[in-house]
Amino acid sequence: MRFTEVSARAGYANMVVHDLRFPPKVFALADVLAARMRKMNGGRLWMGAHMRRGDCKHIFPQTNNNPPLILKHVIVISEHWLQASPAKAHIESVKEHLEIGRGVLTSLGNISTYALEGAKPDMEQITLPPPLRDDMFYVATDERDPEALKVISDTGAIFFSALLTNEDRRAFGWPLMITDVRAIVEQAVLAHSAYFYGNSLSSLAGAIVNLRAARGADPRTIALDRH
Secondary structure: OOOOOHHHHHHHHHHHHHHOOOOHHHHHHHHHHHHHHHHHOOOOOOEEEEEOOOOHHHHOOOOOOOOOHHHHHHHHHHHHHOOOOOHHHHHHHHHHHHHHHHHHHHOOOOOOOOOOOOOOOOOHHHHOOOOOOOOOEEEEEOOOOHHHHHHHHOOOEEOHHHHOOHHHHHHHOHHHHOHHHHHHHHHHHHOOOOEEEEEOOOHHHHHHHHHHHHHOOOHHHEEEEOO
């Protein structure tokens, strides 16, 4: 989207970040889950990532019937940016980025915010202890294969379901059964992470960046790539 004036562009950015908000109970549950992540790691800062897995390969399954060429291209492009790699290789890549993030948090020093009107730095970034090398980290993912999920969790990853209690489900209500609603809550949870790693081509990751900017996250605590 193009704007004729810098002020109009800034106004639009402020509207997206500050005025488009989730329902209060989404933030309430996210606060609870984020606190549990911190407690799991002894009160230290915790990190998180979004692992977008190959859901488009289920929409366009490859067969021996020689599908139209356009579908072949869709399959190739989709699987490339959706990280259609084995779960072990994917989570190892995520952990490498989070280790870089741990170094960032350890030496953050003076913090800054995104250039947004009214943005105030989140002081937890420098007042709470940084993560340790073997601390657990949060992963939001659309992976559904049990074996792949086990591979990911064995590295120290914590999923949404591991943090959620029956009391949480009752308090939030039946909409939490809907995948899209759960994804919104996960976005709000990852807004609390001290460092976030995701894919620049994912709208879910983009929403997390917006939420983090509104919370006053330092721009150095966000890493997005195309791999």
